[in-house]
Amino acid sequence: MNREDFEIFNTGVIYFDNGATTMKPKQVVDSVVDYYTKYTANAHRGDYENSLKVDTEYEKVREKVQKLIHSEKKEEIVFTAGATDSLNRIVFGFMKNYLSEGDEVLLTKAEHASNILPWMRLAEEIGIVIRYIPLPEKNEVSIENVLKSITDKTKVISIAHVTNVLGDVRPVHEIGEICQEKGILFVVDGAQSVPHRVVDVLKDHIDFLAFSAHKMLGPTGVGVLYGRYDLLEKLEPTTLGGGMNASFLADGEYELKSIPSRFEAGTPNIAGVIGLGSAIDYLLEIGMEIIQKYEAELRKYLLNRLSEIPNVIIYNQDIESSNIAFNLKDVFAQDTAIYLNHYHICVRAGNHCAKILKDELHVANTCRISLYFYNTKEEIDQLIEVLKKSEDIFKVIL
Amino acid sequence: MDANIRREIILDNYQNPKNRGLVENDSDYVVVNSNNESCIDNLDIQYKIQDGVLVDIHFDGEACAISTSATSIMIRSLIGKTVEEAKKILENYEAMIDEREYDADLLQELNVYDEIYLQPNRKKCALLPFESLKKVFKQLNL
Ligand SMILES: Cc1ncc(COP(=O)(O)O)c(C=O)c1O
Numbered sequence: 001m002n003r004e005d006f007e008i009f010n011t012g013v014i015y016f017d018n019g020a021t022t023m024k025p026k027q028v029v030d031s032v033v034d035y036y037t038k039y040t041a042n043a044h045r046g047d048y049e050n051s052l053k054v055d056t057e058y059e060k061v062r063e064k065v066q067k068l069i070h071s072e073k074k075e076e077i078v079f080t081a082g083a084t085d086s087l088n089r090i091v092f093g094f095m096k097n098y099l100s101e102g103d104e105v106l107l108t109k110a111e112h113a114s115n116i117l118p119w120m121r122l123a124e125e126i127g128i129v130i131r132y133i134p135l136p137e138k139n140e141v142s143i144e145n146v147l148k149s150i151t152d153k154t155k156v157i158s159i160a161h162v163t164n165v166l167g168d169v170r171p172v173h174e175i176g177e178i179c180q181e182k183g184i185l186f187v188v189d190g191a192q193s194v195p196h197r198v199v200d201v202l203k204d205h206i207d208f209l210a211f212s213a214h215k216m217l218g219p220t221g222v223g224v225l226y227g228r229y230d231l232l233e234k235l236e237p238t239t240l241g242g243g244m245n246a247s248f249l250a251d252g253e254y255e256l257k258s259i260p261s262r263f264e265a266g267t268p269n270i271a272g273v274i275g276l277g278s279a280i281d282y283l284l285e286i287g288m289e290i291i292q293k294y295e296a297e298l299r300k301y302l303l304n305r306l307s308e309i310p311n312v313i314i315y316n317q318d319i320e321s322s323n324i325a326f327n328l329k330d331v332f333a334q335d336t337a338i339y340l341n342h343y344h345i346c347v348r349a350g351n352h353c354a355k356i357l358k359d360e361l362h363v364a365n366t367c368r369i370s371l372y373f374y375n376t377k378e379e380i381d382q383l384i385e386v387l388k389k390s391e392d393i394f395k396v397i398l
Numbered sequence: 399m400d401a402n403i404r405r406e407i408i409l410d411n412y413q414n415p416k417n418r419g420l421v422e423n424d425s426d427y428v429v430v431n432s433n434n435e436s437c438i439d440n441l442d443i444q445y446k447i448q449d450g451v452l453v454d455i456h457f458d459g460e461a462c463a464i465s466t467s468a469t470s471i472m473i474r475s476l477i478g479k480t481v482e483e484a485k486k487i488l489e490n491y492e493a494m495i496d497e498r499e500y501d502a503d504l505l506q507e508l509n510v511y512d513e514i515y516l517q518p519n520r521k522k523c524a525l526l527p528f529e530s531l532k533k534v535f536k537q538l539n540l
Contacts (some may be wrong), residue, residue: 336495350438398405
């Protein structure tokens, strides 16, 4: 749907790598161009008209994000450089003070590097213990295994709402309730969920949420850190500079600005934030439920059509997801991706930044198709046609 | 080189590579891991170098058709060569991949990658085994 808004599709590209980043509709691009051509100014600074407009537009986006993720206050929305930045700030700006040696953090082996490596470093620095929730059945997180993994020492559960490899959807609502009941902080990596479905931080008791604009039609280099207000009060700014202090004196005393300004030191990514605002308008105009439903339908169609091809192996058949992880029998994932590229079909080969998932999947590399609402059945038909004649793959790629 | 012959040689070396599988429990061998930072190839290549000669080379791991076949052909080309000869081959091979002047006679079967520059995203794959060769020379101060 809505393909006419995406100029890039005139190039004939078939884009199935939406887990990596998404295409940008005209509305988003225009909003960025408008800032650069009609009212460029810094934020939070001047007293002139354009600067005021920048401030207004920038702050409006906070309200849009608030509406998108259903947070209680707009001050709970912090603009960052992306999901990776947000997760690092949660770990080093908050958890480093909050946790002590021996405290346990529950992750899974299917997490993105940005939700594992910061924790690993924190473990090195202060001696927290990382434990992994087992992923036995279809590599999904079950409530039973969450409960089994929790001990007296568990202080945090940090997982993706939707994973980037298999695209499976975690039962965040139930996990959030468990966390609330047991006094565990619930950190959710929303990089792959916020673009595709309704996320409700209040209803699901999410304490921290991280996501990136570029995976939801927005610009690169900008993202969001949501934190419950009382937790943000304890979050330490990891970057200091202009725009985040209320005053400072030569003797070294300084006072921080209020939340969330204290977390946005320096000139922010104004164009990026404005683009994100336009992306949210665009998504909410369609409706997140509709996007989710359409993608589910599209995936079902894709699965059906893939079943026509005997040498396709699928690793995430029976789960709720908008991704398909597959291989062609006896073909290295990257060779398949290169083959598809010859037909202008973009899929991603690899371990998708989840390098320890291979322990669970027993296969190191897969091709990933990640769908978005602008993908169509016609594109899928073209993919199928190309895969069907893949016995000549080496003729094509060598 | 004729495109069909080229493809046949690459494919044959991909599907039946030379010396796949590492030699176990033999301290004469040095293992070097090569993983391509920009993609997902991951190969262990194992060298036995004695008295300045590459006596034996094995490899194992998961990689694409180009990396795997290039490893196989490199192994075929280097076994029995002196370190000096291997360095010459390495130099000329890199020159070929980079579209600089090189001695085609020296490279023999490795010439199958003489058009890889047409697919810039695959250059790294073709170079992967030779990166490990450089590593092993460095490691052994050769
Ligand atoms: C699940 C998940 N978390 C985090 C990230 C990191 O996002 P970014 O690279 O935009 O910071 C990604 C991106 O691939 C992701 O898929």
